[in-house]
Amino acid sequence: MDIRTLCLGVLTLGDATGYEIKKMFEDGMFSHFYEASFGSIYPALNRLTEEGLVECTQQAQEKRPDKKIYSLTSTGRSVFAAEITIPPGRDKLRSEFLVNVIFSEFLAPNQLRQVLDERIRFHHQQLDEMNKKADTCGANPARQFTLGYGLALHKAAAEYLTQNRDLLEDTSDTSNEAAE
Amino acid sequence: MDIRTLCLGVLTLGDATGYEIKKMFEDGMFSHFYEASFGSIYPALNRLTEEGLVECTQQAQEKRPDKKIYSLTSTGRSVFAAEITIPPGRDKLRSEFLVNVIFSEFLAPNQLRQVLDERIRFHHQQLDEMNKKADTCGANPARQFTLGYGLALHKAAAEYLTQNRDLLEDTSDTSNEAAE
DNA sequence: GGTTGCATGTAAATGGTTACATGATTGT
DNA sequence: ACAATCATGTAACCATTTACATGCAACC
Numbered sequence: 001m002d003i004r005t006l007c008l009g010v011l012t013l014g015d016a017t018g019y020e021i022k023k024m025f026e027d028g029m030f031s032h033f034y035e036a037s038f039g040s041i042y043p044a045l046n047r048l049t050e051e052g053l054v055e056c057t058q059q060a061q062e063k064r065p066d067k068k069i070y071s072l073t074s075t076g077r078s079v080f081a082a083e084i085t086i087p088p089g090r091d092k093l094r095s096e097f098l099v100n101v102i103f104s105e106f107l108a109p110n111q112l113r114q115v116l117d118e119r120i121r122f123h124h125q126q127l128d129e130m131n132k133k134a135d136t137c138g139a140n141p142a143r144q145f146t147l148g149y150g151l152a153l154h155k156a157a158a159e160y161l162t163q164n165r166d167l168l169e170d171t172s173d174t175s176n177e178a179a180e
Numbered sequence: 181m182d183i184r185t186l187c188l189g190v191l192t193l194g195d196a197t198g199y200e201i202k203k204m205f206e207d208g209m210f211s212h213f214y215e216a217s218f219g220s221i222y223p224a225l226n227r228l229t230e231e232g233l234v235e236c237t238q239q240a241q242e243k244r245p246d247k248k249i250y251s252l253t254s255t256g257r258s259v260f261a262a263e264i265t266i267p268p269g270r271d272k273l274r275s276e277f278l279v280n281v282i283f284s285e286f287l288a289p290n291q292l293r294q295v296l297d298e299r300i301r302f303h304h305q306q307l308d309e310m311n312k313k314a315d316t317c318g319a320n321p322a323r324q325f326t327l328g329y330g331l332a333l334h335k336a337a338a339e340y341l342t343q344n345r346d347l348l349e350d351t352s353d354t355s356n357e358a359a360e
Numbered sequence: 361g362g363t364t365g366c367a368t369g370t371a372a373a374t375g376g377t378t379a380c381a382t383g384a385t386t387g388t
Numbered sequence: 389a390c391a392a393t394c395a396t397g398t399a400a401c402c403a404t405t406t407a408c409a410t411g412c413a414a415c416c
Contacts, residue, residue: 001274001276001279002374002375002376003375003376006279009279009282009283012283012286017395017396018395018396018397019393019394019395019396029282030282032273032278033273033274033275033278033279034273034274034275034279035272035274035377036376037376037377037378038395038396038397039376039377039378039379039397039398039399040375040376040377042396042397042398043397043398046397061394061395064383064384064385064394064395064396065382065383065394065395065396065397066395066396067394067395067396068395068396080283080286081286084279084280084283084286084287085286085287085288085291087294087295087298088275088276088277088279088280088295089276090276091273091274091275091276091277092215092272092273092274092275093212093213093214093271093272093273094181094213094214094215094271094272095213095214095268095271095272096181096268096269096270096271097268097271098212098213098326098329099181099186099189099213099214099264099268100264100268101322101325101326101329102189102209102210102322102323102326103189103192103260103264103322104322105322106192106260106261106264106265107264107265108265111265114267115267115268118267141347141348141350142281142282142283142284142285142348143282144347145281145344145347145348146278146281146282148340148344148347149278149281149337149340149341149344152336152337152339152340153333153336153337153340155336156332156333156335156336157329157332157333159332160328160329160332160333161329164325164328164329167321167324167325167328168321168322168325170321182402182403182404183403183404197367197368198367198368198369199365199366199367199368215404215405216404217404217405217406218367218368218369218405219369219370219371219404219405219406219407220403220404220405222368222369222370223369223370226369241366241367244366244367244368244411244412244413245366245367245368245369245410245411246367246368247366247367247368248367248368
């Protein structure tokens with residue numbers, strides 16, 4: 001699944017500009033499980049327009065570039081509907097954090113502590129953010145579900161890290177003794 | 181963090197061939213949070229050899245290509261040690277599953293059911309695999325920790341999905357009534 | 361007789377990011 | 389004064405995947 005398809009998906013929720021779509025990946029709905037930069041979104045929208053899957057109505061603005069409001073065409077909608085029925089592939093994850101953990105013997109104790117502190121702080125921050133969003137998303141069950149999913153996982157992660165970090169940190173402490 | 185660095189990391193654990201490194205990403209230690217194909221590993225090892233970060237001793241084999249056993253040089257080890265102290269970037273995730281969930285109104289009820297069933301099955305399978313590995317990894321606290329982390333997250337995910345799938349599925353059922 | 365495992369590699373295509381270019385407005 | 393927000397876009401670069409090429413051995 002590429003950015004092109006994701007853009008179609010976003011537009012099923014209502015018309016939007018490229019800039020607004022970017023925000024969905026930055027703060028919005030998708031921010032927790034997908035990323036996309038301007039450099040991929042704008043070309044995607046242009047290509048989708050050429051292919052007739054979206055339409056674009058230009059809206060002149062005084063001192064800024066014209067705002068280009070994209071909307072899904074009926075072709076676009078059915079292309080997306082077809083795309084979304086393809087069984088989802090595996091999640092793709094790259095976690096530098098877990099690489100750090102696996103190779104934590106290479107880290108000084110205070111560095112490891114910092115990495116773990118920061119990670120736990122991050123999970124708590126995500127929990128806060130998601131709790132705030134939970135009110136906003138009202139009666140949409142899909143958004144409630146994904147938010148709940150995010151909450152459940154960040155909570156589990158934060159708890160695991162808090163409760164088990166000593167497994168990692170005790171060893172670095174005792175490695176002097178253990179080596180002797 | 182690129183495959184090059186990951187290869188250095190793997191080699192800190194002992195000498196290995198490209199083929200063996202690939203297996204680490206397929207079944208081994210890294211399989212749960214990183215992926216890599218031959219097309220990235222072999223060129224990475226060649227480049228690392230050119231740069232003097234790894235060494236390669238060829239081992240002739242009768243009816244197969246020579247086995248190339250790579251080992252870390254001291255330069256390689258210190259380059260890796262430096263690399264690993266860089267604070268980890270954010271996890272990069274792309275979850276087609278969650279895209280499916282967000283846009284689940286586009287799925288027929290039985291398709292959605294299948295997607296959720298499959299996902300729950302997947303988490304249980306991962307739990308099984310990790311439980312099996314837990315015995316194998318003996319006294320290495322870093323591996324125990326990452327495995328425990330994986331177990332905690334897959335468990336939380338499986339539970340959340342099992343307990344809350346009706347949030348998604350009830351709506352598709354009642355959408356006929358709600359629309360009327 | 362077909363698939364899996366062993367073992368290496370390359371070339372093309374993919375799909376993205378980063379950095380640049382432009383520029384007013386609003387908030388700190 | 390400086391950063392952030394709004395708003396679009398391009399070009400160079402990057403890392404990686406996919407598909408191909410080779411080929412025997414062991415298992416089912």
